[in-house]
Amino acid sequence: MRDVAVIGIGITKFGELWWQNLRELYVEAALKAIKDAGVDHLDSMYVGCMTSGLFCAQEHLGSLMADYLGQKHLPAYRIESACASGGLAFRLGYIEVASGMSDIVLVGGVEKMLTGADATFALASAADQEYEAFHGNTFPGLYAMIAKAHMTKYGTTREQMAAVAVKSHDNGSKNPNAQFPLKISKEMVLNATPVADPLGLFDCSPVSDGAAAVILCPVELAKKYTDTIIKVIGSGAATSTIALHQRDDITFLDAVYQAGKRAYEVAGLKPEDIDFAEVHDCFTIAEICCIEALGFCEVGQGGPFSEAGNTALDGKVPINTSGGLKSKGHPVGATGVAQIVELVEQLRGSAGERQVKNAKRGLAQNMGGSGGSSVVHILEVQ
Amino acid sequence: MIVPRHYKEMPQRYRLQGNRCKACGKVFLPPRLVCPCGSEDLEDYSLSWKGKILSYTIIRTPPTQFKYQKPYAVAIVELEGGGTVQCQVTDTSLEEVEIGKEVEIVFRKIFSEGEAGIHCYGYKCRVV
Numbered sequence: 001m002r003d004v005a006v007i008g009i010g011i012t013k014f015g016e017l018w019w020q021n022l023r024e025l026y027v028e029a030a031l032k033a034i035k036d037a038g039v040d041h042l043d044s045m046y047v048g049c050m051t052s053g054l055f056c057a058q059e060h061l062g063s064l065m066a067d068y069l070g071q072k073h074l075p076a077y078r079i080e081s082a083c084a085s086g087g088l089a090f091r092l093g094y095i096e097v098a099s100g101m102s103d104i105v106l107v108g109g110v111e112k113m114l115t116g117a118d119a120t121f122a123l124a125s126a127a128d129q130e131y132e133a134f135h136g137n138t139f140p141g142l143y144a145m146i147a148k149a150h151m152t153k154y155g156t157t158r159e160q161m162a163a164v165a166v167k168s169h170d171n172g173s174k175n176p177n178a179q180f181p182l183k184i185s186k187e188m189v190l191n192a193t194p195v196a197d198p199l200g201l202f203d204c205s206p207v208s209d210g211a212a213a214v215i216l217c218p219v220e221l222a223k224k225y226t227d228t229i230i231k232v233i234g235s236g237a238a239t240s241t242i243a244l245h246q247r248d249d250i251t252f253l254d255a256v257y258q259a260g261k262r263a264y265e266v267a268g269l270k271p272e273d274i275d276f277a278e279v280h281d282c283f284t285i286a287e288i289c290c291i292e293a294l295g296f297c298e299v300g301q302g303g304p305f306s307e308a309g310n311t312a313l314d315g316k317v318p319i320n321t322s323g324g325l326k327s328k329g330h331p332v333g334a335t336g337v338a339q340i341v342e343l344v345e346q347l348r349g350s351a352g353e354r355q356v357k358n359a360k361r362g363l364a365q366n367m368g369g370s371g372g373s374s375v376v377h378i379l380e381v382q
Numbered sequence: 383m384i385v386p387r388h389y390k391e392m393p394q395r396y397r398l399q400g401n402r403c404k405a406c407g408k409v410f411l412p413p414r415l416v417c418p419c420g421s422e423d424l425e426d427y428s429l430s431w432k433g434k435i436l437s438y439t440i441i442r443t444p445p446t447q448f449k450y451q452k453p454y455a456v457a458i459v460e461l462e463g464g465g466t467v468q469c470q471v472t473d474t475s476l477e478e479v480e481i482g483k484e485v486e487i488v489f490r491k492i493f494s495e496g497e498a499g500i501h502c503y504g505y506k507c508r509v510v
Contacts, residue, residue: 121445130391131412134492134504135469136441136448137456144439145458152437152481197440245458245466250437 008037172323
């Protein structure tokens with residue numbers, strides 16, 4: 001296995017991008033990444049996307065995106081793992097470069113969710129269609145069930161969950177690409193329109209359009225393109241039951257734990273060695289459960305840990321410096337790749353107002369469904 | 383939902399027809415061909431129609447096909463004798479739905495699908 005570096009990044013604005021369609025979003029991000037890296041060709045491409053079929057009636061994205069990127073004949077693969085599609089695409093691109101099969105690989109992620117299609121219905125296809133969605137449950141509903149159980153088992157409060165959203169919006173207010181770069185108050189979260197009890201509108205990530213892309217190559221080759229080598233030092237992926245009710249403990253995201261454990265093992269690191277992280281905060285309770293499963297705090301203590309400021313930009317372990325899915329936006333297929341883009345910005349020291357001091361190692365954790373799949377990567381600046 | 387896809391699920395939805403692993407005793411709905419313990423030795427098993435609420439939510443922003451039902455409660459129910467299901471809580475005021483409450487499974491219409499309006503039936507639960 002060869003060492004692999006990320007040498008280029010590109011991202012679009014996230015939000016309601018009515019003037020851009022699926023292919024334009026993807027190509028904008030991909031061209032930015034290609035120019036940022038300075039490469040003159042690609043060997044292959046991975047496209048992370050959850051459900052362009054339901055949102056845009058468009059599948060066959062490998063062909064579509066290679067064609068419109070001006071890369072006819074390029075081998076291109078579309079990767080789907082619900083909201084973890086982007087993270088999984090990155091892992092497969094990493095494996096292809098590490099294996100020696102290809103030298104220069106583009107990994108992109110895209111989702112065009114604001115098309116008039118019923119987003120709640122489309123997203124519910126990431127749940128067990130016949131045994132969860134059939135009964136009228138939704139993604140906010142599934143995470144609301146996790147929240148109710150977490151509150152009952154550990155005493156987690158609505159105020160602690162609100163603190164997660166307030167912190168993410170503080171960070172997002174410093175990110176020019178964020179969909180909602182606005183600061184919010186705890187009262188706004190607590191008094192927001194209820195979506196699925198106990199979660200309100202401000203506990204939920206938004207419906208978004210957007211794309212992100214990165215370029216991977218072997219570390220040896222990376223020296224030709226850049227002096228700042230950002231190496232992928234850990235990668236892990238795992239699955240769990242697709243239906244929430246078939247899990248032994250619905251408050252513990254076991255796929256996140258397993259993916260994290262594998263990534264830490266590959267990197268030879270422990271949670272305390274990580275300087276900052278992007279985690280999959282599709283809902284406030286999800287961030288709490290993810291930081292627990294990744295070992296940043298004790299299991300059950302994610303609520304008080306967040307409320308005490310440990311996850312803020314200047315906290316013990318800054319979480320979601322980009323604003324996270326909550327403030328930056330969550331175009332589902334793009335999210336996992338966008339997390340890698342934020343890691344690279346931080347490790348290059350180019351994150352501007354939201355720069356974490358002495359950021360040497362960052363972790364990105366992407367998750368599909370109610371925790372049915374998860375992907376974790378650890379990047380380090382050399 | 384299309385008719386053949388729904389038809390396949392009728393034994394599970396109408397009679398809670400699942401199966402049970404003879405090696406480790408775990409109960410499944412829908413039935414599985416292989417148990418996570420590795421055994422392929424499973425027997426037919428009808429799940430109990432009594433259980434208790436493990437967790438729940440009140441859906442206030444439903445998908446399109448449930449829009450006339452909102453708000454409604456959805457719960458994870460642990461059934462006596464093994465197995466868990468997710469279903470709506472019916473015949474019960476939303477204030478009465480709580481973790482730990484005992485429920486019984488009842489047969490109900492779940493929703494009507496698409497332009498053809500195919501009625502889809504299955505199980506819900508109610509607090510006893």
